[in-house]
Structure formats: structure tokens, C-alpha cells
Amino acid sequence: MNEIPQEGSPRVSVGPLTVRPWLVVSTLSWREFIRFFRQPNRVVGAIGTPLLFWLLFGAGLHQSFQVATDGPSFREYFFPGTLVLILMFTAIFSSVSIIEDRREGFLQSVLVAPIPPWSIVLGKILGATLIAWFQVALCLVLVLTLDIELSWGNVLCMLGVLLLGALLMTSMGFAMAWNMESIQGFHAVMNLVLMPMWLLSGAFFPVPGLAAHVVFSQQLLHWVMRCNPLTYVVAPLHELLVGSVASGRIWVPSLGTSLAVTLLFLLAAFTLACKVSRRRTRGDLL
């Protein structure tokens, strides 16, 4: 048993503490970084799988896929989709960590701290977003392997779009994961919601246009993809990387529309995340 040190300031009679929400945000974000790099399998999973998809699908579908006669190859077309998949995988891992935080007990002390709920949400989301963003920024180097001339301006714009996309996906992930009690449950949601969202975002194949002769299934696909928030993240990336592929057969939202819709969805997802974080789940009360 150690003796209490005699030095130091007296312990009782402390003035009221000042809550500093931005310190909470920065510290929780910093924690996300530390955790991420201490779990190497997360790094491999988040970057490795999408890149493998890109290489395999790029090679496999190279001959059979053509957006337009002089349009991009599949490897070029699929590249923005791969970047968005990296964002999504990182967002998923980050959302899973909310369930872990609750199960392992860390979340308890956060929930009883005198801090506004938005600071918890933003801390968690910002940490995951920056991790995802740095990863895609690194992967952008692979553009050099493509037969594309990309200006620095476009690179910066792509990084901007990717940042918004990362914020959107981590916010959505947070809102979905908050009430989940098990990681298995979240995987089910991931397979049912997040993966189809990615597949139907124009990442894998373009959004079909609404020409007069288009069959019903294509019309349905058009509207489903048009309502998908990720479509407005993937479209500007395509445009910045390989130029517009819009035609009668292919629908592409304008850059302005994409930006506005992404911001709106982001605002909605963040608000929802803040709202659900006020709820006490069964896991908090076990």
C-alpha cells in the first residue's frame, strides 16, 4: 500500500469544472486514431479488400465493360468506386467500435460525463472520417497507374468530395450502430443496407438514363440509384477523374447538385446520430 503523497495541491475545494466540448471532440478523435493503428487487421481490412476488388474486377471486366466508345476502361471507371468502398469499410469498422465501446465498458464513463451529446458524436465521427480520408488520400497515388491526366486542382476537389463522403458514411454508421447490441447484428445491417448502397451508387456500373425506350426494371434501378446518397459522392469523383460520362443511356447529377445533396444528407445523418445518441440502449443498462 503506497502512502498518499504529501506534496501537490489540496484535493478538496475545487472550483467548478469548465466543460470544453471541442477538447472532447479532439480527444475522442485522437483515441480513434490510436485504436486504429493498434489493430493492424483493421488497416489491412479497410484498404486491402477494396484494392483487391479493384484489381480483380478491373482485370476481369476489362473486356466486357464499356461506358462509351471512347470512354474510360473499367479499371478507370471503378477507381472512384474503390475509393468510396475504402471509406465505407473504414466507416463500418468505426461503427463496430461503438458496439465494442459499449460492450467493453468505455462508453459508460462518456455517457455520465457533463458533456453535450454532439461532442461525443462528432469526436467519434471525426476520428473515423480522418482515418478513412488519410487512407483514400494514400490510395489516390494509384491514379498514377492509370492512363489518366489529373490536375492538382482536380485532386484537391476529389479529396474534398471524399472528405464529405467519409463524414456522411461515418455519420450514417454511427446512427445505425448506436442501438445495436451485437457486432453480428451490425454485420447483418451492413450486408442489407450499406453494401447495396455502395453497389447502387454508380460505383460498379453507371446510373441508367431515362430515355423513352427504357424498360421498367431500368427505370426502377434509375430511381433507386437516384435516391441513394452515395450516388452523389461517386458521381463527382467520376467527373473529376475521367470526365462526364453522361449520355442518353447514362444519368449523372451535376457537380453542384451532388455537392448540395451530399451536404443535405450529411446534415440529416449527423442530426440523426446526435438524436439517437441521447437514447439509453439496453446495453447501457446491463
Add this chain to the structure above:
Amino acid sequence: MSGQPVIEVLDLNFRYGSRVALRDVAFQVEPGEVFAFLGPNGSGKTTLFRLLSTLVPLQHGTARVLGDCLAEKPDAIRRRLGIVFQSPSLDRKLTVAENLRCQAALYGLGGRELAVRQREVLLQLGLEARISDRVETLSGGLQRRVDLARSLMHRPELLLLDEPSTGLDPGARSDFWNYLRQLQGEYGLTVVMTTHLLSEGDRADRIGILHEGNLVALDQPEALRRELGGDQVTITCSNPVQLKEQLETRCGVSVHLMDGQLRVPPLENESLWDLLQGEFQQQVESMTWGKPTLEDVFIHKTGQQFQSSSTSGEES
């Protein structure tokens, strides 16, 4: 704050749907005391902890913590509360120092202030040498101590603990209590805890015994034991059910059957003594005398035995 109760609760009721978890609970906790809520599993003590720690909102009744109304000013209370949960609220992937940094940030502490307080709590709890160790590499007892250090980072005036000894071996449990007493003695910290271990109830200054959501006793452990009078007698016999009936019928006393043994009140009743020495002597295999325990108090107050599942970890 001195003189005023640290916690003042009146008419507290809480339900989970139709299930009543707390019923008309009222008590006060005085500054600088170590107070334990003792009860078997499902007695309502964790619900009470959740209410006092602001994890769940008040449904009915009034509660003042550190002079502030729990329903109206939960944030003001949170700033002055240190909370230790049943499972350590630590990030196992982070080091001890990193965990303390996270906790400090939640209470607005950073920079130099963080460094000063981190050093203070690490010294207090003898953790200086483990500052760079990841929590996942520490033993259960050490993790619990780090968790206590975490809860002290913002220098709380009241420390709430929910079954803090869960999962600790007797040595680590004893160490943990020494640290609590040290904090209480040196800084006048008020400590309120829940426990299902009778031995922990004995170590507290005062205890509140909870049973099925009711606060059935509230006093110093010694005073509660004194209420029962003299020594308690435990009887081992071949047919305890039959002997229980016979003793109750013949002597008009209340005899408790526990784990195949009979617990009888102090042998001030001469006819009871005579019967055990005479007529029933053949049935009795052994009789042991002992001071009343908190288990006897619990039986006396509730008419039921303290859950055997709760006590099984007692001597482990």
C-alpha cells in the same frame, strides 16, 4: 457542503415497465462516510446506482446530490461525481496514461492541469510504474485501480461505485478497500457503493440493506447486528424441517432453515434451550454459537435468506 447531507433521497420509486425496481426508498448519506447498499441480485441496488449516477432519469420522488436537485441539474452534479462502474470503463487498447487523458478531457481538463492531476492520481493509487502499460496487459485488480484513478481525475466530492469488487480476488479486494479508506481519510471523500458481498457491508461505515426494491434496514453494521441481541445458534440435524416445526410450535420462536441448517434466535428462551438439551437432543447433530452476521440481519429483516448465489463469491 459540510453539515449538509451529500445525498438526500425521499420517496424514490422506479419501474422498468410493469416491474417495480425501487419502492419508496428514502435515505441520507453524510459527508465523508463510506456507505454501502447491500442486497442480493435483483434487489434494486444497481437501479439506485444508475439513478444517482444520472445514467437514467428520475421517475418518481426527490433526490438531492451534493446539494443539487437530481432531476433539475444533472450536469452540475455530474461535474462533482466520480463514478466507478461494475465493469471497468477503460479502453483496453490504450495505455493507463491515455485512458486518464480521455477521462480528463470529458471534464474539461487538458494541458498542464491534466499533467498535474494525472501525476496526483497515479501516485495516490500506486500506479506510477504502470503509466505506459496498455490496460489489456494489466491484472483485474490493477485494472480496477486504474478505473478508480480514472474516476478521481476531476477531483470528485462524491465517489459512486457499482459492485467494485466484482471479479477481484480477496487480496485485490482488500487492497481496493484500503485505497478507498485512504481517500476518505485524507480528503474527506464521500464514498457510496453497491455490493452483494456481506463482508463488504461489514467494512462500510453505514449500510442500507435492499430487498426486492425496498430499503429494509439502514444503520451502522454493528448497530444492526446488535438489534438481534446475543449469539445466534446454528443447528445441524437429520430432519431440519421437522425440528423447525417442532421448535416453532413448542417455543413460539421464528426458526430459519438455511442450506439444510437451522438458525435460531439467541437462546434467552429457556424452554428452547431445555428442549434442545433434552427432548430433541437425539435429533441434533451439532450446535454452533456465533455473533450475529449481516446475513442474520438480512434474514431477520426480510424473513428470507441472502441469496446463496450472492454469497458464493464471498470467500472465493
